[in-house]
Amino acid sequence: MSVEGINGVGKTTAVRATAAALGSRCLRLDELTDQAGDTLPGRVIAALAAGGDVCLRTGHPVVETLALLALKFREFERITPELLDGVDVIVEDRGVDSVAVCQGAILHAEHPATPARTVAEQILATARRWRSMPDATLLLTGDREICVARFAARIGRPIPASALAVIEQTDQLYRELAAAEPDRFTVIDVTGHRPAETGKAVEDAVRTLLAQREAGRAS
Numbered sequence: 532m533s534v535e536g537i538n539g540v541g542k543t544t545a546v547r548a549t550a551a552a553l554g555s556r557c558l559r560l561d562e563l564t565d566q567a568g569d570t571l572p573g574r575v576i577a578a579l580a581a582g583g584d585v586c587l588r589t590g591h592p593v594v595e596t597l598a599l600l601a602l603k604f605r606e607f608e609r610i611t612p613e614l615l616d617g618v619d620v621i622v623e624d625r626g627v628d629s630v631a632v633c634q635g636a637i638l639h640a641e642h643p644a645t646p647a648r649t650v651a652e653q654i655l656a657t658a659r660r661w662r663s664m665p666d667a668t669l670l671l672t673g674d675r676e677i678c679v680a681r682f683a684a685r686i687g688r689p690i691p692a693s694a695l696a697v698i699e700q701t702d703q704l705y706r707e708l709a710a711a712e713p714d715r716f717t718v719i720d721v722t723g724h725r726p727a728e729t730g731k732a733v734e735d736a737v738r739t740l741l742a743q744r745e746a747g748r749a750s
Contacts, residue, residue, distance in 0.1 A: 532620065532621065532622060532623065532665050532666060532667035532668060532669065532737065532740065533622075533623040533624075533625065533626030533627075533628065533665040533667075533668050533669070534546050534622065534623065534624055534625070534668075534669045534671065534733060535625060535626070535628050535629060535632075535668055535669065535670045535671070535705060536670060536671035536672065536673075536678075536705065537675065537678050537698055537701055537702050537705070538585075538678060538679070538681075538682040538698060539677070539678035539679060539680070539681035539682035539683075539685070540671045540672070540673045540678045540721060540729075541671060541673070541681075541721055541724070541726055541729040541730075542562070542624055542625065542671055543561075543562060543565065543624055544726045544729065544730060545671070545726075545729045545730040545732070545733040545734075546559060546622055546623075546624040546733070547559070547730075548727070548730030548731075548733070548734065549622055549730060549733050549734040549737055550622055552734050553620065553622075553734070553737070553738075555617055555618070556617065556618060556619050556620060557618065557620050557621075557622055558610070558614060558615065558618045558620070558621045558622070559621075559622050559624070560606060560621060560622070560623040560624060561624055562624040562625045563575075563576055563599070563602055563603075563606075563625070564576050564580075565624070571602075571605070572602050572605075572606075575598055575602060579595060579598070584694070585682075585686065585690060585691075585694045586633065586637060586693075586694050586697045587599075588637060592634065592637045592638050592641055593638070595634065595637070596630065596634040596638065596654060599630045599634065600627070600630055600654070600657065600658060600661075603626065603627050603630060603658070603662070604658075604661045604662055607661075607662040607663075608662075619741070620737065620741055622737065623665065626664075626665055626668070627654075627655065627658040627662070627664065628655070628665075628668060628705070628708060630654060630658070631651040631652075631654040631655045631658070631704075631708075632651050632701045632704040632705050632708065633697070633701050634650075634651075634654055635647050635648070635650040635651030635652075635654060635700075635704055636651075636696075636697045636700035636701045636704060637697060638650045639700065640696070640697070640700075647700055647703075647704055648704060648707050648708075651704050651708065655708075664715070665715070666715070666744075667715060667717065667740045668709075668712075668715050668716050668717070669716075669717050669719055669733060669736050669737070670705055670706075670709050670716050670717070670718045670719065671719050671721050671729065671733070672702075672705075672706070672718060672719070672720050672721070672722075673720065673721045673722045673724075674722050674723075675698070675699065675702055677722075678698075679695065679698060682698075706718075717736055717740070719732050719733065719736060
């Protein structure tokens, strides 16, 4: 399953806390931007971020989209039976939905005649040709201004207006996708939550989904 949401909502802290709580039964997949700089994902992200844009925009949004999708496909292909030994849940910090909504927002800004959701759904349709979607997706939502402030504090600089517009569009797209696929998405409102509370909410949701899966297999 994947954990989604805009920058600063608390995804990464929650994913790490959940994986720690679940122990060896959980395989954690880190967000692409958090992977080591000497890895292929790290080098690709560094190249996309070289211009200093917080949304990884280089002026070539189609190329950026294909590069990010390729990294997510590679990540999926590298999950071997050995990695899955004793594992009954994979928790992914930002999956292909992130690529779809973030790049959908960016591409929509470049081509405003095409609705952002249409672009996002086209990106997801492409992704589905190469890898399966998460069987469950947890979408964390919260106060966007607070999330942006946390994000700015983390990177140590203000978020420019053009990036704020992308984040706002991304937030809306996440909510639209969740509404369109209620069987896959679980929306968790973490407004006012401290990091530990967000982590516990995600852990509880993962445990509930695992229990439902096990009950379905038993029936």
